[in-house]
Amino acid sequence: MRLCASVFVCWLASISAASAGQEIPDYPMRQVSEHVYVIHGPTEIPTPENRGFMNNPAFVITDQSVVVVDPGSSAYIGAMVLRQIRKITDKPVSHVFVSHIHGDHWLGSHAIKQAYPQVKIYAHPQMITEAKGGGAQVWLDFLSRLTNGATDGTQAEIPTEVLQDGQVITVGELTFRVYLSEHAHTKTDAMIEVVEDSLMFLGDIGVYQRMGRMDDGTFRGNIAALDRALALKFKHYVPGHGPAGGSEAGDAFRQYLKTVYDAAVKYSEEGLAPYEIKAKLMPRMDQYRKWPLFEEEFGRQVSLAVLEAEQAAF
């Protein structure tokens, strides 16, 4: 029988042996406020090289336990998040908050649940519905395909705890406040405030120095959610991708969305085609053009904005 340092290490060895999945190295964590640490992931799409790691897993250390937000794309990334937590504290993980259905944010919950079977995993009610309705498997397959199987062995640990807008959850001495949207980046978005730290986790409602995806979202809903988050004037904002910071970490993407959507409304009323609107917008895109994924996303997002503007006009 193999000797393992702990049940958790044994489990990790067993999933590695049972599948082609790959462990990932420790990425640096940064303390962004008194109780909050963020591991800033790569800002590209999932690849065999990054093994699917592309989001911003975070953890909040309370005087009783640890709260994890968005533990990444795979069990291996979730395990890396746990290793980073253990460099700072041996308190157990009691809560996980999932920001939305996209699997790069939450499939790492598998490792957290294995290490802490009592952990409560929270999400927007629609996230739970979509994950159970096939969304979890779609994301497992998608990440496996893009990473050549580096995420294989990961199982979907679908959240069981349903969040409500305005809900307040107390963990230790800290207060977490919940902000749900109807249709922003997706139909499943939750933003989480850490009240004592004047900090908000934006999920993918806010991205910074990297393009977001709008395929599952609405421009108006996403802008409204960012307006809501930024009006609260927190000291810290943690985007779903890209560096944490002050209000600029949410406001840059808000400005981008508003510029594109306002142009879509104005120019589609004037009868311009999406490619003409794209050309009109391009000179105003200087600060976004250098963001990773801009080239891949911008043209399609102009088309999506035009479609939404036309639908809104009816």
Ligand SMILES: [Zn+2]
């Ligand atoms: Zn997303």
